[in-house]
Amino acid sequence: MxxxxxxxxxxxxxxxxxxxxxEQITYSHFFDYLSEISQTLDxxxxxxxxxxxxxxxxxxxxxFTKKDFVESFYYDxxxxxxxx
Numbered sequence: 001m002x003x004x005x006x007x008x009x010x011x012x013x014x015x016x017x018x019x020x021x022x023e024q025i026t027y028s029h030f031f032d033y034l035s036e037i038s039q040t041l042d043x044x045x046x047x048x049x050x051x052x053x054x055x056x057x058x059x060x061x062x063x064f065t066k067k068d069f070v071e072s073f074y075y076d077x078x079x080x081x082x083x084x
Contacts, residue, residue, distance in 0.1 A: 001020065001021045001023060001024060001025045001082075002018055002019070002020050002082075002083040003018070003019040003020075003033070003037070003080050003081065003082055003083065004016065004017075004018050004019075004080070004081040004083050005017055005018070005019055005037050005041070005078070005079070005080055006078075006079040006080075006081070007041065007043070007075045007077075007078060007079075008075060008076055008077045008078075008079055009074075009075045009076045010076065011076075014075060015041065017040070017041075018083065019033065019036070019037050019040070021033070025082070027053050027056075027057060030048065030053050030056070031048050034046070034048055034080075037080070043073065043075075043078070044069050044070065044071035044072070044073060046064040046068040046069050046073075046078060047068050047069070047070065052064070052068075056080065056082065060081065060082040060084065061079065061080060061081040061082065062079075062080050063077050063078070063079050063080075064077060064078040064079075064080075065077050
């Protein structure tokens with residue numbers, strides 16, 4: 001599994017990296033993946049809803065905006081894209 005992680009502000013990618021695991025994506029562990037990604041980028045972990053998981057499963061990407069974070073988030077969005 002590979003997930004391209006992008007931190008976006010003003011329509012531009014400010015930081016990005018590819019998160020990799022040697023396993024298939026299991027959506028029951030999606031929060032664990034999201035927590036590891038957040039720790040790597042040193043950002044707060046967003047609130048994960050069913051709609052986020054469904055969007056990732058159906059469209060191969062999910063977008064978290066400032067309203068999805070409880071703590072301060074200094075970017076416009078966190079974008080995760082599944083690299084097939």
